[in-house]
Amino acid sequence: MRKNDINSIEIARIAGVSRSTVSRVINNYPNVPEATREKVMQVIERYGYSPNFSARIMTGMKTLTIGLFLISPEAIHDTLTHALIGDVIESASRRGYYVLTHIIRSTGDTETVRKVKDTFYQRRIDGGIFIGAANHEPFIEELIAKGFVAGIVDQHLEGRMEPNRVICNFDNKLGMKQGVDYLVGLGHRNIAFIAGDPLRCSGPERMVAFQDAMAANGLKVNPDWVLPSDFSERSGYESTARWLQSIPDLPTAIFACNDSVAFGALRALNEAGLRVPEDISLMGFDDHLLSSRIQPSLTTIRVNFSEMIDMLTRQVIDTVEDETQMFKKYVGTAELVIRDSCRKV
C-alpha cells in the first residue's frame, strides 16, 4: 500500500508549531500572524505537502468534484454526446472542479441506481449532471429531495422548482415554428414528422410544438405520417424504412425531431430510391456537427449545446458554492439554418 510521504503532524513538527496552527494556516483561519503563516507555508512548499483528501472529506469538506452521469449506453457512441461530455469537463475544469463520470446502463436496475446514489452519499460529490434522463426520473427526484444539487439536461421547464434543481432546455416551440413556417413558405402542405423518445422531455415537446406550428398555419397533422424514434440515427433509419413500405402516398417533406434521426431517414430514403431534396424535402433539428458536411447539407434548426452545457455546469457549481443562487434554469434559443435539403414544391 502506498502511503503519503508526509502529513500535517510532520509539517507541524518541522515548522516548530502545533498541528492546530498548521490547520489554521491551511484553511485560512484568523488569529495567526503573518510571520507564522509564512513559516508554515514555506515548510508546506518545501515538502510538497497537501492535506489528505479522504480525511478532509470525512470531516465534511467539499470535494470539488461534480458527477456526470450518462443514461443509456447507446448515446456513448454519439458524436453529440461526446461533445457534451467535453463541454462539461471544459466548463468544470475552468472553475477548478473535477468531473467524475459514469455510464448508467439501466435505470431499472437496483444495483445501478444504488451506485449512482453512492456517488453522492459516499464519494460525496458536490453535485451531479444528468444527460439522457427521462422526465422526473424517480431516483434523481429522490436525490434532489435529499438536498443534493442536480443539473439535468433536457427537462421540462415548468414544474417543481427546488432551489437545488438546475434544468436547461432549448426553446423547442420557437425552433419548430421557424422550421414549419419555412417549409410552408416553400409550399409544403403535407409534412411528416419523426417523433423522438417519448420518455425524454424534448420528444413530446417538439412533437406538440410541431402540431401547434402546423395548426398555426391552418394545417392538419396526418396520423399516418407521424413516425416513432428514440433520437438515434439507427431508429431514424429503421422507422423510416418500415414506414416507406407501408404508405400509399408520400408527403412532400419530412421534419425529423433531430439531426441524427434525419441522417438515418436520409439513408432510408436513398435506399428506397428517393432523392433529397428533389423527391422529398428533409429538415432536422439541433445542427449536428455533421449536418453541414453531409450530402445534401441539412437544413435544420440550430441550437447551441456548448453554451447550454456551460451555463448548466456553471449554475450547478454556483449553487454548490452559494446556495442563495437565483438562476436555476436556462433556455437556449433556436434559429433556422437554411441549407440544401429542402426545396420549393
Place this chain on the structure above:
Amino acid sequence: MRKNDINSIEIARIAGVSRSTVSRVINNYPNVPEATREKVMQVIERYGYSPNFSARIMTGMKTLTIGLFLISPEAIHDTLTHALIGDVIESASRRGYYVLTHIIRSTGDTETVRKVKDTFYQRRIDGGIFIGAANHEPFIEELIAKGFVAGIVDQHLEGRMEPNRVICNFDNKLGMKQGVDYLVGLGHRNIAFIAGDPLRCSGPERMVAFQDAMAANGLKVNPDWVLPSDFSERSGYESTARWLQSIPDLPTAIFACNDSVAFGALRALNEAGLRVPEDISLMGFDDHLLSSRIQPSLTTIRVNFSEMIDMLTRQVIDTVEDETQMFKKYVGTAELVIRDSCRKV
C-alpha cells in the same frame, strides 16, 4: 453538512452482531457461517447501507477510479479528443470503474502539476491515462517511478518498460509507407509534408517514416516543402497559407501528418484558388470522423482510435488489479483508405 444516514455500527447493532462481523461479511472474509452472513446482508439491504468511501480509502483500499488527464486545452474542442474521452469512459465503465477527468492547462505550471499529483496521492486514483502528453513528460515519469500505473496515448514504443507503464501507439511506419507508395504509384514525385507537434511522439515519428518511405522510393524530401504544425486544424491552415505565399513552385501532392491539419490545409488551398485534387493532391492520416464527409472526401490512413483506447484502458485496469499483467503496450495497425483527394499526375 450532509451525513450518512447509517453506518456499520448501526448495522451491527440491528443485526445483533459485532462490527467486526459486519466488516467480515462486507469484505467476504472466511469464518462466517452462511446463516450469519444472510442475516447481516438482509439488514444491509433493508437499510440501503453501503460503507463510507473515504473511510475505506483511508485504510488503503482501492478507489475503483482512474484519472483521465487532457493536456493542452486546445484539444478539448476537437472532435477526435471528444471521441477519445468517450472511449475511455465507455471502456472503464464497462469494467465497473469511474473516470475522474481534468484538463491540464500547462505542464510548466507548478500548481497544475501539483494538482495532478494530488489526484494520485490524495484522491488515490488507481491509475491514470494521459492524452496529449509530450514524450517523457517529467511529472508523468515521476509518477511512474513512484509506482503509480500510468497509461499514455501516443508514446514511443521503445525505451523504459517499467511494469506499471502502459503505452500505445499506431504503426506510423506502416501507414506512411502505404500512403507514400500510393502517391508514388499515382505518379507523384514532388511531395510536401506537413509535420506535427515535435514534442509529441507521433510528430517526429511520422516525419521520419515519411522520409524513409520517400527514400525507399528513391525520392528526396525537399526541405522547403516541409511545413510545421501542432496537429491542429488552425495550425494546418496558417502554416499552409504562409507557405503558399513564399514558394516559387508547387509540389503535386501534400501529405499531412493528420486529418485535422489536412482540413486546415484544404481551406488554405481553396482560399488560394487551388482545387483538390485537380490542382494538387492531398492526403491525411487518422481517418477522422469528418474525412469521409468533406468535399472532396479525404484519402487517408485509417487507424482505430476506439480500439486503441479500449486496449489501453483495459490494460491500465488490469495492471491495477493484477500487477503481474504482461501486455503493457499496444500497437494499432494502419491501412490506406482511398477517397477523392488524390489523383494521377
Place this chain on the structure above:
DNA sequence: TTTAGGCATAAACACGTGTTTATGAGTTCA
C-alpha cells in the same frame, strides 16, 4: 472428559484531517 476447531466478540489501533476547549505565554494599554 478432554481437546481441537469453528464462530463471534470486545477492545484497540490505524488512517489524517477539522474543530473545540481549556490553558498559558506574551504584549499592550490604562
Place this chain on the structure above:
DNA sequence: TGAACTCATAAACACGTGTTTATGCCTAAA
C-alpha cells in the same frame, strides 16, 4: 500593577472504516 487582548498549544473528540489480538462460547471428535 492589573486588565485586556493576541497568539499558540496540548488534548480531546469526531469522521467511518479495515485489521489484529486476546478471549471466550459452543460443538464435534478423540
